[in-house]
Amino acid sequence: MRHSHLMAAALTGPRTGPGESRTPSLLLLLFLLPHTQAAATAHRHPASEGVAFSRDVACGQRHMQGRIIGGVDTLEKKWPWQVSVHYAGFHICGGSIIDEYWILSAAHCFGRNKVTAAFDMYVGLVDLRVAGNHTQWFEVNKVIIHPTYEMYHPIGGDIALVQLKTRIVFSDSVLPICIAPPDVTLSNLSCWATGWGSISQQGDTSDKLQEVQLPLVPLPLCQLLYGHTSYILPDMLCAGDLRNMKTACEGDSGGPLVCEFNRTWIQIGVVSWGHGCTYPMYPAVYTRVSFFSEWIRYHIENTPLPLQPLPTLSSTPGAAINVLVTSLAVLSML
Template sequence: MASRPSVPHAVLGASVPAAPGLILLLLLLPPTQVAAIAHGHPRIEGVSLNRDMACGHRYIQGKIVGGVDVPERKWPWQVSVHYAGFHVCGGSIIDEYWILSAAHCFQKEKNTEAFDMYVGLVDLRVAGNHTQWFEVNKVIIHPTYEVYHPIGGDIALVQLKSRIVFSDSVLPVCVAPPDVNLQNVICWATGWGVISQQGHTSDKLQEAQMPLISLPLCQLLYGHLSYIMMDMLCAGDIKNVKTVCEGDSGGPLVCEFNHTWLQVGVVSWGRGCTYPMYPAVYARVSYFSKWIHYHIEHTPLPLQPLPTLSSMLCATLSVPVTMLAVLLML
């Protein structure tokens, strides 16, 4: 938290030639800022990273089926998507106003106003010290989702009504560029979905390392070429029976590149926990990278609520009081 700025002490015997200028400054200042000065409180803006700040860095170096509990701060971009008060999908922070998730989490019949986004959350039962809750301003579904539904184009951008306040527990992940090289990289999936073939669930965020599987092999495993398209990515630890399950949809698949984490996939579909020999299928983030950046850059920011009449009146009335206090000091 920002510390209060120190107030310079008056120098004994010094003249005060700046007093008229101070009065003029008070007259020119916005009422809200004058009110802050009058009450001795600095005007503090929310601490938020802008789009030029680095993404994909975390402060901890560090149950999906076969997964383990995750400590706080390890995956600071993880999002829990709630609908009507219940966790339904995962997501990831990619910008101070934007969440990346799966299109099928936001079906047309669902009311956008019933969605809530939680960041800085590890345990679904209790909010942490850095947990933040957000309302949804807009959901943008990729246009090919309607064409290839239920499997293709399964990616969505969610714009929040207010910006995320970043900390060591809440940070954005980098979006994989179109030319990303996925050879010999270590990737991880995170989520709160089903954690066993018997259908057991976990309230605590889970993680599991997921080897990437080539598109031809994935097509062979599913037995049909048309099931696995170019905008998809396959991953799963078939040998050790680790895959993503119901409830993990929309969550991120991230890989580390030179100490920077890039999101390469969004959990889309698969055969689930019942058939762990089938890899999970993800929306390939690099395929949608240009579409993602276009909408982040060109979508207007949400309108912010105006100050209430009472607060504006209070701030306005404080101006004469402040001026009177200054005049008494002359």
């Protein structure tokens, strides 16, 4: 379960998705859908302030432009780096794609003796109930939690890297986000938080991906609002629309806070904690990605790729899928 006083406390508990059962219904649907093609063109953008890891496609580029006011369902392709983190078949957190094999999320989503094998990652997903044409499902190979997590603060160092067992196939609907470098300048930015969290103070939830635009809150002001400088550390940042009483209750813990820099989207925060929708006068607190960008780079560059599964014995792709579908059907009857 989520941390008792995290932003997630304002969200409702875990929900199944997409679909009511973990297997075989969603997996069957994914395998029956047309195979996603790697249709994304490698548009190399000019040198920007963001850090890119993928060599196949440019990070922070999306093919859906325009804006939707916070609280309204988002469109497919608008936030192609969004990830749904599932545990034991339930959506529990958000995350973001930063590389073919890597997801960025919050450490508290993976702590408390959770079993790595029980996690699933979904990309290309907008509706938790229905897999789309570009939805992909992944098992987790490894979770790396920052060594300072909970060391100097009850929720400090709240960042985690998730390595997938197989690589993500990029498309217009599934793309990586750039991450903020250590020297990023955060001023005059348009920033957005996304997720499947609460959409009202009453805790109503949505199965469709939500978005909200949030201005950044200066660190001294955020410390003042929370009552003590020690509550908000340098590895954190705050965002919230205090004037219009909007905060990131729309987002899930672990989800991205992204800003646009010269037509390139860069992730500056990971949803971490706060008082949620119930107390919108308090800004949401995010893990400051720039504080950890060198740690992220080190592990992505130095962690071995997972062992790949052996090729199927069948020479026909359709036959391989039929075998898997049959196996899943048998499992469902056990």
